[in-house]
Amino acid sequence: MNYHLATSFEEAARIAANAGGTTRFLAGGTDVLVQMRAGMVLPDDLIDLKAIPGTDAMTQLADGSWQIGVAVPGARLGANADLCRDWPGVVEGMELVGSTQVQGRATLTGNLCNGSPAADSVPGLVAAGATVVITGPEGSRELPVEEVPTGPGKTALNKGELISEIRLPARGDNAGDAYLRFTPRTEMDIAVVGCAVSLRLDGDKIVEARVSLGAVAPTVLLVAEAADAIIGTTLDDAALDALAAAASKAAKPISDKRGSAEYRIEIAGVLAKRAAKIAYGRAKGDNK
Amino acid sequence: MSKHHVTTTVNGDAVEFLADPRETLLDCLRDHVGLTGTKEGCGTGDCGACSVELDGTLVCSCLVLGVEANGKTVNTIEGMASGDALHPLQRKFIEHAALQCGFCTPGILVAAKALLDKNPDPTEEEVRYWLAGNLCRCTGYDKIIRAVMDAAAELREAA
Ligand SMILES: Cc1cc2nc3c(=O)[nH]c(=O)nc-3n(C[C@H](O)[C@H](O)[C@H](O)COP(=O)(O)OP(=O)(O)OC[C@H]3O[C@@H](n4cnc5c(N)ncnc54)[C@H](O)[C@@H]3O)c2cc1C
Ligand code: FES
Ligand code: FES
Numbered sequence: 001m002n003y004h005l006a007t008s009f010e011e012a013a014r015i016a017a018n019a020g021g022t023t024r025f026l027a028g029g030t031d032v033l034v035q036m037r038a039g040m041v042l043p044d045d046l047i048d049l050k051a052i053p054g055t056d057a058m059t060q061l062a063d064g065s066w067q068i069g070v071a072v073p074g075a076r077l078g079a080n081a082d083l084c085r086d087w088p089g090v091v092e093g094m095e096l097v098g099s100t101q102v103q104g105r106a107t108l109t110g111n112l113c114n115g116s117p118a119a120d121s122v123p124g125l126v127a128a129g130a131t132v133v134i135t136g137p138e139g140s141r142e143l144p145v146e147e148v149p150t151g152p153g154k155t156a157l158n159k160g161e162l163i164s165e166i167r168l169p170a171r172g173d174n175a176g177d178a179y180l181r182f183t184p185r186t187e188m189d190i191a192v193v194g195c196a197v198s199l200r201l202d203g204d205k206i207v208e209a210r211v212s213l214g215a216v217a218p219t220v221l222l223v224a225e226a227a228d229a230i231i232g233t234t235l236d237d238a239a240l241d242a243l244a245a246a247a248s249k250a251a252k253p254i255s256d257k258r259g260s261a262e263y264r265i266e267i268a269g270v271l272a273k274r275a276a277k278i279a280y281g282r283a284k285g286d287n288k
Numbered sequence: 289m290s291k292h293h294v295t296t297t298v299n300g301d302a303v304e305f306l307a308d309p310r311e312t313l314l315d316c317l318r319d320h321v322g323l324t325g326t327k328e329g330c331g332t333g334d335c336g337a338c339s340v341e342l343d344g345t346l347v348c349s350c351l352v353l354g355v356e357a358n359g360k361t362v363n364t365i366e367g368m369a370s371g372d373a374l375h376p377l378q379r380k381f382i383e384h385a386a387l388q389c390g391f392c393t394p395g396i397l398v399a400a401k402a403l404l405d406k407n408p409d410p411t412e413e414e415v416r417y418w419l420a421g422n423l424c425r426c427t428g429y430d431k432i433i434r435a436v437m438d439a440a441a442e443l444r445e446a447a
Contacts, residue, residue: 003292003309003355026353033312033351034332046309048356075345099421100399102333104345105352187420188334 004047009135009164012047017137017160019045025162026050027071028105030098031114049162058083064170070109070163074121075100077108087168088282089177089196089275093124096181099188109163112145115153118215122149123196124179126212126222130168136161146212149219175200176282178275181214182267184258191215192259195247195271197279204234206280211243211272216251216264223250226272235280243276244269294358298323299367307354314338316354317364325365325394329423336422339395340364346402348421365394368401376446377401377439386435388426396422400436408444412437 006012016023021044024032035041049055055071058080066083074094077083084091097106097120111121112132125145132148134141137160145166148155157163177198183189194214199206211226226246233239253264291306298321305320314331317323317340329335331350338349341363349362368375377397380386387393396419403410403418410418415436416429424432 001310003353005355026356028351029353029356030333030351033353036310037331037350050356073345098333099336100402100418101336101339101346101348101421102351104342104347187417 001043002045004045005051006047006049007051007053009049009052009162012049012052012162013136013160015045015047016162021045023047025113027107027110028073028102029110030102030106031110047162060086064172066168068108068166068168070165071107074098074103074106074108078103086171087124087128087177089179089198089279090121090124090128090130090168093179093181093194093196094121096120096179108166112148112166113155113157113163115149115151115155115219117149117152117218117220118191118194119149119220120179120181120191120194120214122220123194123212123214124177125166125168126220127177127179127196127198127210128168129198129210130166132163133165133167134161135164140164142167146220146222151218172200174202174283175208176279176284176286178278178282180271180275180278182271190258193251193253193264193267193271194220195268195275197272197275199230199276199279199283201280201283206230206233206235209276211247211276213247213251213268213272216253216268221250223247225250230276235276240273240276244273247272292355292358294354296357296359297361299363305354309353309355311354312350313340313342313352313354313357313362314349316357317349317362320354323364323366327391327394329391329395334421334423335392335395336399336419337392337395339398339422341398341402346399363398365398368397375401376442377404377436380435380439380442381432384431384435384438386427386431392422392424392426396424396432400439404436404440404443408440408447410437410440 023045024043026048050071055069057069059067111119130145179196181191181194196212200208209227213221229242229246248269251268255261327337329337340349
């Protein structure tokens with residue numbers, strides 16, 4: 001295995017584009033090293049991104065939007081009070097990833113690019129309308145987060161392409177988001193279902209919403225029908241029931257040892273309701 | 289397979305070693321630096337026996353490559369006592385019988401110290417969540433939590 005310490009995204013893209021065998025990028029390494037250890041993925045070229053300037057930075061621009069570096073670990077997101085105030089749902093999704101030790105390393109970008117349908121930070125990013133900037137041999141392009149994973153372990157990145165930044169839009173007023181996952185254990189477990197909701201209010205009425213589900217399909221889903229079920233409502237009981245029905249309908253899970261397909265479909269609706277209530281409360285100014 | 293020359297500071301001492309890029313920091317500490325206090329339980333980030341601080345952040349050394357430690361500071365269990373004087377956490381673990389086989393103990397001590405350095409007055413719940421990535425097959429955890437709470441109280445009095 002060749003270990004490369006890239007000093008720019010262009011260099012990292014060049015190394016990846018010219019590499020012949022199995023290539024991996026190294027952010028926190030909490031997926032890569034586990035896969036190496038298991039013999040699942042033995043990279044010929046491993047390209048460490050953490051020496052690239054800016055990869056450890058979180059910046060809020062003048063318009064209120066955020067740029068998150070690709071090497072910022074979960075623990076640092078949680079320690080950023082401004083980010084937690086703007087996007088609590090995004091942060092709480094990432095903070096559910098692993099233990100304190102894993103939080104010291106694991107990144108949003110790694111969680112996204114590993115391509116797990118159960119990745120805990122991805123529904124929050126999708127609901128937030130986050131995008132990624134991709135650098136490749138042909139220059140750079142921007143993609144919505146929901147278009148990055150294309151199947152378990154697969155992404156829309158072409159050979160030589162890598163993510164150079166995550167962008168979160170400006171939060172704006174009267175808005176809130178939330179992520180909930182269901183796991184048998186409260187810590188150190190993989191989501192049976194995950195759900196994130198982001199919404200904006202005008203008075204008591206929801207005027208914008210995005211709903212995302214994890215672990216119920218080959219990729220994390222953006223469920224427009226679930227958002228439509230609550231837009232224009234005050235999140236009354238009828239709207240919550242319609243939301244749950246739309247979320248359950250969109251869920252196309254498999255059955256495995258963590259839960260049957262029927263169970264996951266039911267839980268998708270339950271979590272959507274609960275996450276929507278939390279997001280609504282936050283939009284109203286609740287701090288929880 | 290070319291080896292990489294790695295320069296680090298381990299428990300305050302400058303340390304150099306040659307690492308195969310596939311070797312973890314845990315392998316390097318144990319096999320090249322000769323510090324075997326850091327243990328390997330799972331090798332996959334699940335048990336916390338390999339916990340160390342890397343540039344002041346608590347990590348699993350089995351999930352860090354040796355080459356990634358180049359130019360960084362590593363603190364291991366060997367750096368915890370001052371000479372023969374045990375750290376209050378170490379003393380309280382003995383007093384409370386917070387270990388049986390002891391395999392998880394170095395990792396838990398390093399992790400608990402990282403918590404108390406950051407938060408000298410944690411609630412029991414905070415201690416339990418902080419240590420959720422440190423598995424112990426022997427003690428049932430209660431004695432560990434009590435030892436950490438007691439050490440925290442003693443450290444606060446001394447401060
Ligand atoms: C004990 C343990 C518990 C865990 N618990 C959870 C959990 O509860 N929920 C959860 O979702 N995950 C969990 N994980 C999985 C893992 O921690 C997360 O997926 C993490 O966010 C991965 O981030 P990383 O920075 O460590 O990625 P890495 O391992 O560095 O990389 C992961 C993948 O992303 C690619 N990649 C990294 N950066 C880029 C980039 N800039 N551009 C393109 N590709 C890139 C790599 O090539 C690799 O394929 C756990 C892991 C462990 C070891
Ligand atoms: S050996 Fe590193 S977490 Fe178990
Ligand atoms: S004392 Fe044996 S594993 Fe903890």
